[in-house]
Amino acid sequence: MGKFNLKPSTISSKVVMAIAGLFLMTFLIVHLGINMLMLLGDEGNAFGKAVSFMTYNPGIKIFEYVLFGGFIIHMIIGALIEVKNYFARPVKYAVSNNSNTSFFSKYMIHTGILIFIFLILHFTHFFFVKLKLVELPACAAHEHDFFTITKYLFKSPYYAGIYIICFIFLGLHLNHAFQSAFQTLGLNHPKYTPAIKVISSIYAIGITLGFSMITLYFYFFYTL
Amino acid sequence: MNIKLKIWRQKNAQAKGKFENYSLEDVSPEMGFLEMLDYLNQKLIKSGGEPVAYEHDCREGICGSCGMYINGRPHGPEAKTTTCELRMRSFKDGDTITIEPFRSRMFPIIKDLLIDRTAFEKILIAGGFISADTGSAPEANSILVCKKHADKAFDMATCIGCGACVAACKNSSAMLFVSAKINQYALLPQGKIEAPERVKKMVAKMDELGFGSCSNTYACEAECPKGISVSAIAKMNREFLHAKLIAED
Ligand code: HEM
Ligand code: SF4
Ligand code: FES
Numbered sequence: 001m002g003k004f005n006l007k008p009s010t011i012s013s014k015v016v017m018a019i020a021g022l023f024l025m026t027f028l029i030v031h032l033g034i035n036m037l038m039l040l041g042d043e044g045n046a047f048g049k050a051v052s053f054m055t056y057n058p059g060i061k062i063f064e065y066v067l068f069g070g071f072i073i074h075m076i077i078g079a080l081i082e083v084k085n086y087f088a089r090p091v092k093y094a095v096s097n098n099s100n101t102s103f104f105s106k107y108m109i110h111t112g113i114l115i116f117i118f119l120i121l122h123f124t125h126f127f128f129v130k131l132k133l134v135e136l137p138a139c140a141a142h143e144h145d146f147f148t149i150t151k152y153l154f155k156s157p158y159y160a161g162i163y164i165i166c167f168i169f170l171g172l173h174l175n176h177a178f179q180s181a182f183q184t185l186g187l188n189h190p191k192y193t194p195a196i197k198v199i200s201s202i203y204a205i206g207i208t209l210g211f212s213m214i215t216l217y218f219y220f221f222y223t224l
Numbered sequence: 225m226n227i228k229l230k231i232w233r234q235k236n237a238q239a240k241g242k243f244e245n246y247s248l249e250d251v252s253p254e255m256g257f258l259e260m261l262d263y264l265n266q267k268l269i270k271s272g273g274e275p276v277a278y279e280h281d282c283r284e285g286i287c288g289s290c291g292m293y294i295n296g297r298p299h300g301p302e303a304k305t306t307t308c309e310l311r312m313r314s315f316k317d318g319d320t321i322t323i324e325p326f327r328s329r330m331f332p333i334i335k336d337l338l339i340d341r342t343a344f345e346k347i348l349i350a351g352g353f354i355s356a357d358t359g360s361a362p363e364a365n366s367i368l369v370c371k372k373h374a375d376k377a378f379d380m381a382t383c384i385g386c387g388a389c390v391a392a393c394k395n396s397s398a399m400l401f402v403s404a405k406i407n408q409y410a411l412l413p414q415g416k417i418e419a420p421e422r423v424k425k426m427v428a429k430m431d432e433l434g435f436g437s438c439s440n441t442y443a444c445e446a447e448c449p450k451g452i453s454v455s456a457i458a459k460m461n462r463e464f465l466h467a468k469l470i471a472e473d
């Protein structure tokens with residue numbers, strides 16, 4: 001081992017960020033999977049069971065802390081490298097760059113910040129209710145009654161709209177993020193990289209459509 | 225062809241520069257881009273003006289000195305082409321061409337379009353070499369080199385250090401350049417020995433100089449006149465992780 005270096009290199013920072021990001025991406029699949037249970041038409045029975053399992057299982061509790069840590073690390077590194085990158089070119093070009101690159105790969109910090117703002121809103125709707133940090137909405141029976149909270153929330157065209165717009169920006173972040181994480185970790189191969197890029201887009205579209213579908217279901221088809 | 229030019233003029237490193245407009249008549253489509261600039265400079269000199277300073281040497285795409293930012297792209301609109309290889313037929317009659325120097329904190333402007341690329345030199349000094357005594361050419365079969373690796377190392381060695389990757393990158397990241405150099409050595413038996421030390425030293429120097437980090441937008445690959453692929457960056461990241469986590473000193 002060499003001398004321990006307190007200032008991590010740009011590569012190490014990005015590797016940590018990529019691992020945290022990939023972890024968040026696995027969580028999103030689990031989250032979507034559980035939410036899909038709301039579409040079963042059983043008045044949230046199966047969904048409620050899954051929620052109590054997730055709430056009381058000690059293993060999941062640990063997972064929750066790791067998840068939070070991952071989020072915070074991902075965001076802090078993202079913000080720090082963005083600042084460093086900004087100062088690497090103090091005088092900007094008069095003609096903005098015309099190079100042939102994928103558009104949203106240049107706006108990860110912007111889609112990221114939007115996701116962060118959305119998360120605050122999302123937490124006040126659900127997570128903070130569970131933690132009793134915000135008042136229990138009048139419709140809900142108890143602080144784990146997410147099914148009822150959801151069905152009332154998405155009857156509002158504003159919230160349904162805001163959520164869907166945010167799912168689209170989340171998708172744009174993920175579309176670049178998935179394949180980018182592989183490249184950062186050094187996993188680039190002429191045979192597999194094209195496939196990873198396709199899976200990246202399928203994943204992003206799947207997450208956006210999946211979550212949006214639930215929102216649209218409550219807005220259009222569910223009668224209170 | 226009639227061409228309008230908007231060129232960044234800056235007296236010296238300290239001066240505040242600005243764009244100047246010029247127009248040129250009877251530019252022929254066969255002219256090279258640099259010949260067009262020479263033609264402009266002739267006119268400027270004849271009329272008592274100051275010619276536009278820009279760097280050039282080989283004029284055949286191998287020295288890497290002629291980089292400039294043309295209409296929002298390093299080395300202009302054609303792929304895998306240096307500015308000196310660019311022809312005026314890539315533009316249309318009546319076009320306005322905006323020419324800026326490569327911009328990055330690590331490439332300070334010396335004058336007009338002329339930039340100082342010493343930062344690349346510093347990265348190479350940090351580890352872009354092999355310490356073995358080269359002497360005269362060794363007997364060909366004493367060190368066996370796999371043909372695939374030799375070809376790949378040669379691909380990497382085609383990097384001319386022009387800095388287009390840094391100029392194109394939204395983060396002014398030098399990852400493509402550094403990875404090309406690192407792989408060029410790491411792929412060959414003589415270079416492999418120092419590979420872990422080399423990657424650590426060169427990456428540390430790159431960071432210290434202030435180059436940005438890689439966001440994997442791949443603008444570098446799109447603009448590299450030598451077509452160096454971003455797979456080189458992934459390989460450097462593997463080398464780096466191996467050096468940091470696994471290799472013993
Ligand atoms: C569910 C939420 C999120 C997931 C799954 C996610 C995932 C990822 C992944 C996998 C990457 C690629 C890492 C790499 O290139 O090595 C990435 C990049 C990035 N993320 Fe996120 N992210 C999320 C939320 C956020 C948030 C809230 C921010 C807030 C600021 C953010 C900021 C960024 C930035 C700036 C990058 C690009 C870094 C760069 O390459 O320059 N992300 N994200
Ligand atoms: S990697 Fe390509 S763009 Fe970058 S310095 Fe080398 S030749 Fe120029
Ligand atoms: S002048 Fe040498 S590469 Fe263009």
